[in-house]
Amino acid sequence: MMNTIEIRIRGTVQGVGFRPFVYRLARDCSIKGWVQNTPEGVVIEAEAPGDHLEVFMRRFQEDLPPHCIIETLAKKEIPPRGFKSFEILPSDTKGEQTTLVLPDMATCQECLREIFDIQDRRYLYPFTNCTHCGPRYSIIESLPYDRANTSMKHFQMCPLCQKEYEDPLDRRFHAQPNACPVCGPWLQLWDAQGRVLAVHGQAMEKTAKFLKQGAIVAVKGLGGFHLMADATDENTLQLLRRRKNRPHKPLAVMFPSLAAIENVCKVSGFEKRLLVSAQAPIVLVRKKEDSPSIAPSVAPDNPYVGAMLACMPLQHILLYLCQSAVVATSGNISDEPICIDNQEVLTRLDGIADYFLVHNRPIVRQVDDSLLQEVQQGPYFLRRSRGFAPLPVKMPLRSKGILAVGAHQKNTVALSLERSAIISQHIGDLDTKESIDVFERTVESLRQIYSSPLREVICDMHPDYTSSRYAKDLQVPVVTVQHHQAHVASCLAEHGIEDSVLGVCFDGTGYGEDGTIWGGEFFKNEGNEFKRVAHFRLFPLPGGEIAISQPRRCALGLLYVLGHGNLEPFTDLACMKSFSLQEVGIIKKMLSRNINTPMTSSMGRLFDAISSLVGLCHKTTFEGQAAMALEFQAEGNHVAQGYPYAVMSDTVHKDCLVIDWADMVSGVVDDVRRGVTLGQIAAKFHYTLIEIIVDVASRVGENKVVLTGGCFQNKILTEGTIGRLKQKGFVPFWHSQIPPNDGGIALGQIWLSARRKAPCV
Ligand code: ZN
Numbered sequence: 001m002m003n004t005i006e007i008r009i010r011g012t013v014q015g016v017g018f019r020p021f022v023y024r025l026a027r028d029c030s031i032k033g034w035v036q037n038t039p040e041g042v043v044i045e046a047e048a049p050g051d052h053l054e055v056f057m058r059r060f061q062e063d064l065p066p067h068c069i070i071e072t073l074a075k076k077e078i079p080p081r082g083f084k085s086f087e088i089l090p091s092d093t094k095g096e097q098t099t100l101v102l103p104d105m106a107t108c109q110e111c112l113r114e115i116f117d118i119q120d121r122r123y124l125y126p127f128t129n130c131t132h133c134g135p136r137y138s139i140i141e142s143l144p145y146d147r148a149n150t151s152m153k154h155f156q157m158c159p160l161c162q163k164e165y166e167d168p169l170d171r172r173f174h175a176q177p178n179a180c181p182v183c184g185p186w187l188q189l190w191d192a193q194g195r196v197l198a199v200h201g202q203a204m205e206k207t208a209k210f211l212k213q214g215a216i217v218a219v220k221g222l223g224g225f226h227l228m229a230d231a232t233d234e235n236t237l238q239l240l241r242r243r244k245n246r247p248h249k250p251l252a253v254m255f256p257s258l259a260a261i262e263n264v265c266k267v268s269g270f271e272k273r274l275l276v277s278a279q280a281p282i283v284l285v286r287k288k289e290d291s292p293s294i295a296p297s298v299a300p301d302n303p304y305v306g307a308m309l310a311c312m313p314l315q316h317i318l319l320y321l322c323q324s325a326v327v328a329t330s331g332n333i334s335d336e337p338i339c340i341d342n343q344e345v346l347t348r349l350d351g352i353a354d355y356f357l358v359h360n361r362p363i364v365r366q367v368d369d370s371l372l373q374e375v376q377q378g379p380y381f382l383r384r385s386r387g388f389a390p391l392p393v394k395m396p397l398r399s400k401g402i403l404a405v406g407a408h409q410k411n412t413v414a415l416s417l418e419r420s421a422i423i424s425q426h427i428g429d430l431d432t433k434e435s436i437d438v439f440e441r442t443v444e445s446l447r448q449i450y451s452s453p454l455r456e457v458i459c460d461m462h463p464d465y466t467s468s469r470y471a472k473d474l475q476v477p478v479v480t481v482q483h484h485q486a487h488v489a490s491c492l493a494e495h496g497i498e499d500s501v502l503g504v505c506f507d508g509t510g511y512g513e514d515g516t517i518w519g520g521e522f523f524k525n526e527g528n529e530f531k532r533v534a535h536f537r538l539f540p541l542p543g544g545e546i547a548i549s550q551p552r553r554c555a556l557g558l559l560y561v562l563g564h565g566n567l568e569p570f571t572d573l574a575c576m577k578s579f580s581l582q583e584v585g586i587i588k589k590m591l592s593r594n595i596n597t598p599m600t601s602s603m604g605r606l607f608d609a610i611s612s613l614v615g616l617c618h619k620t621t622f623e624g625q626a627a628m629a630l631e632f633q634a635e636g637n638h639v640a641q642g643y644p645y646a647v648m649s650d651t652v653h654k655d656c657l658v659i660d661w662a663d664m665v666s667g668v669v670d671d672v673r674r675g676v677t678l679g680q681i682a683a684k685f686h687y688t689l690i691e692i693i694v695d696v697a698s699r700v701g702e703n704k705v706v707l708t709g710g711c712f713q714n715k716i717l718t719e720g721t722i723g724r725l726k727q728k729g730f731v732p733f734w735h736s737q738i739p740p741n742d743g744g745i746a747l748g749q750i751w752l753s754a755r756r757k758a759p760c761v
C-alpha cells in the first residue's frame, strides 16, 4: 500500500546542502517524489510503500546536515501521486519570505584539503567553497538563495563546476558560490594608486612578501577588508597605529594554525573549539607570560590577545605563504564601517594601506569579525557578527513584524519573525555618515529579504539618537523603550524567562526615565513592566560628553561631591594633578554652577572615575579603556573584604534604594594615600560591586538575578558575581547568544514590546 506525505520545513534550510541531503536519503529509502526550495523554506512530497516513509523520517532527524536548523516541520498525508522518481524541482519564488539566511561559514576540512593538494584542480584557489562552507550572508542580495540572487551571478560556471553543481551526489550540488580557477573570481594586487602589480597566485605571493618586508596591506576578505601587517614587527605596527589613528585599542591577530596560537597563548579546550568552529570568530585568549613572537603593540598592557584563524581560502593561503601571524584589523578609519568596495577602499584607506589585495567577488554587505571570550566555560559575545548574523534568536513569543533599531553605540537592528528575532550584523557607532548609511541599508535589506510588513518600530527613549529619529520617520507606530530596561529584556529574551527577576544593568550611559543619565540600575519586572528598585547615587559629569573620554573628569565629579563642593582636599591625587590649575578652576565652576554638568548613576563612569583616582587612566582613546585597565590590575589579586558603602532610600521614590558610593570612594582615596597596591585596590573595588549586587538581591528578595550592560564585558566582575550569587543561593543569568553591551539592545527592545502585547505561549 502506497503512502504519500507532504512535509513543509521552515528554518535554516537553504544553502546548507539540505536538498541534496533529502535527495540522497530519499534514494536510499526508495522514496519517490520531489523536494523544492520556496520562500518559506523547503517543501517535500514523498511517496513509498510500507514503512519506508517512517525510516525516511527517522533518518531525516538523525542525519541532518551540520549547519541546518529546523524551526518548524509540518507533515500531513496527501492523496497518492504516482511519482516515478525522486527529483529536485526548480525553486519556487512566490509567497511570503520566511526562510532564514545563513551566515558566512569558514572553509571546511574537505575544501582545505583540496586547496593544499597540488593534484587538485582547486590547488591554491582562494575562492574554493562547497555546500558546507563559504560565503552566504555577505553575498546574498535576495531570497531564495540561488546563484542569480547573489554577487556570484556574473560568473558563468565552467563545465566541470556546472557538473558538480548539478550532481546531487556531489559535495558542491547547488553550492551557489561554486567556483574554480577557470571560471570563478580572481585576485589583483594594487599599489596605493590602484595600479595592478600582480594577479592570481602571484598577487598572493607578492602580498606575503610585502607583509614580510613590513608593508601594511588592505586585504579583501569575506565580509570586508582587513588591514594586515606582520604581527611580529613592532615598527610596522606602530606605523599602522599612527596611520589608523588608533594608539591603544587592541589589534586582532590571524594565526596560520591552532598550533601557532598555542605557541603564544594559553588556550582552553573551549576556546579551541570556538577558534576552529565554522564561525571562526576572534577569541580573546590569554598571552603566555613572555610571548616574544608577537609584538607589544598588538595589545599594549593587555594580558589577552584577540586571536583568530583564517575563515576563507584566500586567508589560509596567504597565512601559509607568510608562515607567521599577521595583524588583521578591520579595514576602516577609527569607528567607521569596514570597507567592502574595491574602488572605495582606495580613497577611504588612502594613506593607511601601502597595497591592496582585491578580488572581483563583490561583498554585498559588511560583516565584521565576531569577537568572543570564554565565561564560565561558555561563549560570551563582545561582538556578534560574521558566522552568527543573521541567525535568529528564538523567542517564545508571537511577535511578527516588529523592527527594533537598537541604540547608538555598537548598533545592531533586529526584526521579529514568527517566534524568533533576526539580529543584524554589527553596524557600529552611528556617529558618521558612513555608519548611518550602513544602518539604513541594513534595515532596508532585512525588510526586503524577509519582505516583512511592519506593525511597529521600537527605538531607544533617547530623543537625539540617530536611530530614534530614523524610527520616528518611518510611517509606522513607534514605541520607545528605556535603554537599561532593554538591556535586561535582552537577557530575558535569550533565556526565555517569564518570571519576575532582579535585573542588574551596569552600563555606560543611557537616557533615564527621569531625564538623568542612568547606568547603575536595578530593576524588578512585574508583569510586563519594569520597576527601578535601586540605583547608584548620582554624581556630576563636568563637561558631559567630554567626560566619557576623560575618566579624570568623572573622578573630579566624585571628589567634588565627597568634598562637599570642595576639591582642595584632593590636590595630592594624580587625577587632580593631570589638570592645570586653570583647568581645575574651570571644572570647579562648571560643577558649582551646574554648567554642562549632567548627573549620572552610570557604572561605566564610576569605573572610569576609579581608574583615574588610582592613577591608571586619565584620558582614553577607545571605549572601555579605563575600565579594562582596572580589570587587568585586579587579576590575580584576592581580597577578603570590600570597601564600605551605604544603602539609603530615594528621596523622591521612597521604595527605590540608592547605593551610596561615598564611603567606597573615600576608602579608595585612603588606600591610594597609604600606598596600597593598585592590584589590591582594583580587586577590592570589584569585590565591593559584587557584594552590592548580592546585597540588593537579598533586600529586593528576588531569587533570579540577570546580569547585563556593557560593564559586564568585564570578566572578573561577571564571573565573580555569578560565583558569589550561586554561593548565596541565587540563580544568576548572563548572556551567551548576544553581547551584554549595546549590540544586544535591539533584541531586548523587541522582547519588551512583544511582551506587552502578547503573553508567552
Ligand atoms: Zn567546503
Ligand code: ZN
Binding pocket: 157, 158, 159, 160, 161, 162, 179, 180, 181, 182, 183, 184
Ligand atoms: Zn569552474
Ligand code: FE
Binding pocket: 483, 487, 507, 508, 509, 510, 709, 710, 741, 742
Ligand atoms: Fe548600554
